[in-house]
Amino acid sequence: MANDGMILNFDISGDAFAPASKPASAFRGRWTERLKAKRSQQHRQQKKVPNSGSSERSSNSRPLKKTTSSKTDSANHVPVGPRTRANPEPALKRKRADDHFHTKPPAGADGTFVSSLWTGNPEAAAITPETQTVENAEPQAPSNAPLSDGSSTFTTLGLSPILAFHLTVKLSLKAPTAIQRSAIPELIAGDSDAFIQAETGSGKTLTYLLPIVDRIMRIDATSRKAGLFAIILAPTRELSRQIYNVLETLIHCKNGPHWIVPGQVTGGEKKKSEKARLRKGMNILVATPGRLLDHLENTKSLEVDKVRWLVLDEGDRLMELGFEEDIGKILDILNSRSKLENHAPSDDPMPKKRVTMLCSATMKTNVQKLGEISLKDATYIKAEKPDTDTEKTEDGGEKFTAPAQLRQSYLTIPAKLRLVGLNAVLQRAFIRSTAHPKVIVFFSCTDSVDFHYEVFTRKSPPTEEEKKISKKNPASKGEEKENKKTEAKPANAAATGIGHLLNSNPVIHKLHGSLPQPVRTATLASFTKCKTASVLFCTDVAARGLDLPNVDQVVQFDPPFSPDDHLHRIGRTARAGRDGRAVVFLLPGPEEGYVDAVLKKGIREGQLVRSDLEEVIRKGFGGDDKDKSAKKQREFEDKATEWHLRVERWVMDNPEIGQLAAKAWGSHIRAYTTHVSSEKAIFNHRGLHYGHLAKSFGLREKPTAIKVPNNEVGGGAAKGKAGKVGAAGAGKKRRLEAGDVGEVAGEEAIKKMRMMARAMEKKGGLSSEFNIG
Structure with a gap:
């Protein structure tokens, strides 16, 4: 047939004239031959599947990758079928309508993928009108301030004119507080035991010190050899030191x-020097229970036969730290050695028997138990409040309330944004250069305190100009070394640094139980006396009883372990009638139940507000509120992302900091399992996203790849009050394995963490693990 130029528009495959293929199972022979035949048959079948692209292809174009699905994305011509061996590309995610809120995840310095701060975060509950932030709320009248009605003065309470003049003129206390007006006359005139209850910051220390000093002044004695008249027990060394300082100010008054x-005798000091002071004699002794019991049993020069007062300050804390047994032994020794009944003269202005005073801000079951052990026919003394301030519980009892002038708020913030959020809150606190605010930030464990202290005291990297100058002038390096030598601190110096990257460059202090006692004392004194802007990063070691002057704000970066800890933490501000603010960080989800379970209890109307996360971060990172364009409105996201990336690069470039971050991450997870049983549904470690939490510590690794360094439980020299490592298997090192904190915590990991928590509770009420005492 002649060629007429007709083109056949169909394709005949090369296998068209091949013999029909048999199924693989029909082949005979060795198994290798059957396998080859099976693969050949599959290959021919895949070639017959039509491509999903265009039907017209050039003769020199490469064939597309074979896929198991014929579906493609029409815009990008990328297969979107299921991810299989034939289709290695994952399914494309559809772009969100509000994707402008999220920035593109940047690449790390080493080319690794870095997750974005703004994607994959759980959503918090919607802000309702009654929970939104009220910036200009009307201030409440202070509930713990000195009385301003002129009804009482220190002289009318029965105190000597010398003490009253000293309080009014030298200490600038114009009038007593409500609890002082109720308790001081009773304690001066009576000899019965007393239970004193009042809210934090109301002057409980002066309430029991003034009657003791006033009555000792009346006796005819001019020597320290007159004997030991009063013993004051405090749960922590810091509180003991504070009581001792207040006592000294009362004694060293004019004509006093x-x-x-x-x-003073406390743990952490040399017992040899304490014994020397006890041999010389003293009249009022401030002590911690463990060290006092040690001296009562081993120091013969400590004579307690004339003790007329025993004060148990912060009774709930004494019980929580496991001092019940020690206090029982102390009471037995005092009772057995007392000679008051046989040698008490009738004209003696001192009490005829030993008076025991129990002071506490809360009326808990363990406090009542301590009262049953120590008190006999006690008088219950509380501050007289107007009927409008008295709140009742469901069973009709009186509810403990926070100071009325304290403004509380909570911030619902995803785990990845916690570090950024803390920086924003601190930047806002120090935005006014003329003021010198003081801020306390509470953490759950010592390793977390150490890590965040390093983050906020680090210096910014040198600029390009500074690098050029250092290269041109080699002598500058030598000067830097000399400066470092001169800046070297003595061993007992305070743990302080400068917040170079924060507004006003505040002085940053850190305080926790792993620090040596001289350093703890120096740090607390430095924060108290600091005249410039300052921050205190601490554990619950600073949560109870400490009167830190002029604290403007309390930040609970980690929620407290119990509701009472919350009340004591926020009690470090708004003291003696001063204004104060408190904010607590909560994760979206179950932790939001903490608002109804704890925060809304014991507050007055309008005292609790919810802060808007976006507004907090925008103001903290200097977002432009005037420019309403979308780009300017979201500029704060870029600033926050860049700030967090610098932290991550700093953690990666410094191996020691990387180990510290890993330790802090592991300790934080262990601490999370130690909340009281009533809050387990709110703080359940199963709901934690360990990967997002690791990012808040500047870590880029997956949780299963993070290696927590070997360390004693709690990080560092975590010692209990008996000097032993407080953990399961005392004295052994505990390593948090990667399997304990994987993406999904297994049953074995849960059992390990619960066993650790139970062991720590038996050893010392968690004081060994997290150094809160």
Whole structure:
């Protein structure tokens, strides 16, 4: 047939004239031959599947990758079928309508993928009108301030004119507080035991110190050899030191009782020097229970036969730290050695028997138990409040309330944004250069305190100009070394640094139980006396009883372990009638139940508000509120992302900091499992996203790849009050394995963490693990 130029528009495959293929199972022979035949048959079948692209292809174009699905994305011509061996590309995610809120995840310095701060975060509950932030809320009248109605003065309470003049003129206390007006006359005139209850910051220390000093002044004694008249027990060393300082200010007043000698014995000090002071004699002794019991049993020069007062300050804390047994032994020794009943003269202005005073801000079951052990026919003394301030519980009892002038708020913030959020809150706190605010930030464990202290005291990297100058002038490196030598701190110096990257460059202090006692004392004194802007990063070691002057704000970066800890933490501000603010960080989800379970209890109307996360971060990172364009409105996201990336690069470039971050991450997870049983549904470690939490510590690794360094439980020298490592298997090192904190915590990991928590509770009420005492 002649060629007529007709083109056949169909394709005949090369296998068209091949013999029909048999199924693989029909082949005979060795198994290798059957396998080859099976693969050949599959290959021919795949070639017959039509491509999903265009039907017209050039003769020199490469064939497309074979896929198991014929579906493609029409815009990008990318297969979107299921991810299989034949289709290695995952399914494309559809772009969100509000994708402008999220920035593109940047690449790390080493080319690794870095997750974005703004994607994959759980959503918090919607802000309702009654929970939104009220910036200009009307201030409440202070509930713990000195009385301003002129009804009472220190002289009318029965105190000597010398003490009253000293309080009014030298200490600038114009009038007593409500609890002082109720308790001081009773304690001066009576000899019965007393239970004193009042809210934090209301002057409980002066409430029991003033009657003791006033009555000792009346006796005819001019020597320290007159004997030991009063013992004051405090749960922590810091509180003991504070009580001792207040006592010294009362004694060293003009024409005052200079012959009265105060003393102090606490853990962490040398017992040899304490024994020397006890041999010389003292009249009022401030002590911690463990060290006092040690001296009562082993120091013969400590005579307690004339003790007329025993004060148990912060009774709930004494019980929580496991001092019940020690206090029982102390009471037995005092009872057995007392000689008051046989040698008490009738004209003696001192109590005829030993008076025990129990002071606490809360009325808990363990406090009542301590009262049953120590008190006999006690008088219950509380501050007289107007009927409008009295709130009742469901069973009709009186509810403990926070100071009325304290403004509380909570911030619902995803785990990845916690570090950024803390920076934003601190930047806002120090935005006014003329003021010198003080801020306390509470963490759950010592390793977390150490890590965040390093983050906020680090210096910014040198600029390009500074690098050029250092290269041109080699002598500058030598000067830097000399400066470092001169800046070297003595061993007992305070743990302080400068917040170079924060507004006003505040002085940053850190305080926790793993620090040596001289360093703890120096740090607390530095924060108290600091005249410039300052921050205190601490554990619950600073949560109870400490009167830190002029604290403007309390930040609970980690929620407290119990509701009472919350009340004591926020009690570090808004003291003695001053204004104060408190904010707590909560994760979206179950932790939002903490608002109804704890925060809304014991507050007045309008006292609790919810802060808007976006507004907090925008103001903290200097977002432009005037420019309403979408780009300017979201500029704060880029600033926050860049700030967090610098932290991550700093953690990666410094191996020691990387280990510290891993330790802090592991300790934080262990601490999360130690909340009281009533809050387990709110703080359940199964709901934690360990990967997002690791990012808040500047870590880029997957949780299963993070290696927590070997360390004693709690990080560092975590010692209990008996000097032993407080953990399961005392004295052994505990390593948090990667399997304990994987993406999904297994049953074995849960059992391990619960066993650790139970062991720590038995050893010392968690004080060993997280150094809160």
